[in-house]
Amino acid sequence: MATHRTKVPRPLARQLFVEVGHRCAIPTCRATPLEIAHIVPWHRVQRHDFQNMIVLCPNCHTRFDRGDIDRQAMFHYKELLRLPNPNRVAPDDPSxxxxxxxxxxxxxxxxxxxxxxxxxxxxxxxxxxxxxxxxxxxxxxxxxxxxxxxxxxxxxxxxxxxxxxxxxxxxxxxxxxxxxxxxxxxxxxxxxxxxxxxxxxxxxxxxxxxxxxxxxxxxxxxxxxxxxxRRDDQELPKVSLGTRGFWEADE
Ligand SMILES: [Zn+2]
Known part of the structure; x- marks a missing residue:
């Protein structure tokens, strides 16, 4: 029984593209253009769920559909996307x-x-x-x-x-x-x-x-x-100390 496949809502699509930085999610590929793939196929889940979706280039998408990249591997790639950017670690990230x-x-x-x-x-x-x-x-x-x-x-x-x-x-x-x-x-x-x-x-x-x-x-x-x-790269406010102005640099 063929079920009509609904369009991926635009905010969800945007979230998925941003998740991969608008590049194929396979770390060694990163090619464009891009397609949205369901990891567990649409005909089985019949819904658009962020955790079950990933952005791929047409080549990787085809290889995934053929089974060259299996589903467990694809979930692993999805998991990799959750790792935070090591240069932007949140102060309250408990990992x-x-x-x-x-x-x-x-x-x-x-x-x-x-x-x-x-x-x-x-x-x-x-x-x-x-x-x-x-x-x-x-x-x-x-x-x-x-x-x-x-x-x-x-x-x-x-x-x-x-x-x-x-x-x-x-x-x-x-x-x-x-x-x-x-x-x-x-x-x-x-x-x-x-x-x-x-x-x-x-x-x-x-x-x-x-x-x-x-x-x-x-x-x-x-x-x-x-x-x-480095600290000196930051725009730091000047703090005036004392009242005499003796140490202030002339500008
Ligand atoms: Zn790719």
């Missing part, structure tokens, strides 16, 4: 995957904050003619503790390789901060080449960590942003 990505971002920002506080201490030591600027130690210590906690959290949510790579980044900063605290000349008399070497070393440790986090998430390293938008 372990989202938790790992958030811990990674937290680790990055706290490590950068720590690095900034160490740099500031180095400048303060270099500029100070009144002995060690002990007032600058507190922020470095606090940033170190927060970075330690972020490292542990990332290690806990990732696998062993993630934990090891995160610890390598942490240890690199700890060694540097210790050299500064101990006033080792090498921490203050670095040449431009030394700085370049250190920057490179630090970059490689972050890059290793990025690869491990992506491996744990089953992502290609290019699919996850290496660094979040």
């Amino acid at each position: 372990p995957r989202a938790g790992l990505i958030r811990a990674y971002r937290m680790f990055q920002s706290e490590t950068i904050r720590w690095q900034e506080s160490i740099s500031l201490l180095v400048s303060a030591v270099c500029l100070s003619s009144f002995g060690f600027p002990t007032g600058n130690l507190g922020p470095v210590r606090i940033a170190a503790s927060v970075a330690r906690a972020a490292t542990d959290k990332l290690g806990e949510l990732g696998d062993e390789d993630v934990a090891e790579a995160a610890n390598n980044v942490f240890d690199w900063h700890r060694c540097w901060a210790s050299d500064v605290f101990d006033l080792l000349p090498s921490a203050f008399n670095a040449t431009e080449d030394d700085y370049e070497d250190r920057r490179e070393e630090r970059f490689m440790l972050f890059a290793d960590l990025h690869e491990e986090v992506c491996a744990a998430l089953d992502l290609d390293p290019t699919e996850l942003d290496f660094f979040e938008a």
Whole structure:
């Protein structure tokens, strides 16, 4: 008995196209033009249900109808579409995957904050003619503790390789901060080449960590942003401090 097949309502069609970013849903294909397919065939379900529908190019649609791609595989492709964009994880997404990505971002920002506080201490030591600027130690210590906690959290949510790579980044900063605290000349008399070497070393440790986090998430390293938008890329409001205007930059 042939049943009249109703048209897919426009809002539902739009939702399905948006779900795949207006590309064939098979990740290795992504071709256009596009058709809407029912995973369990229309003649059996006789209704348009988002969860049972997927957008395919004509070639993949034909292969699906022929059975080259079976129904379980097609449900698997549909399931893949539900995975969130790793670069836009919702703060309240309870999945372990989202938790790992958030811990990674937290680790990055706290490590950068720590690095900034160490740099500031180095400048303060270099500029100070009144002995060690002990007032600058507190922020470095606090940033170190927060970075330690972020490292542990990332290690806990990732696998062993993630934990090891995160610890390598942490240890690199700890060694540097210790050299500064101990006033080792090498921490203050670095040449431009030394700085370049250190920057490179630090970059490689972050890059290793990025690869491990992506491996744990089953992502290609290019699919996850290496660094979040840096703070200085954001439009931050100016805050005026004090009343004298002495420190305000002339513009
Ligand atoms: Zn296709």
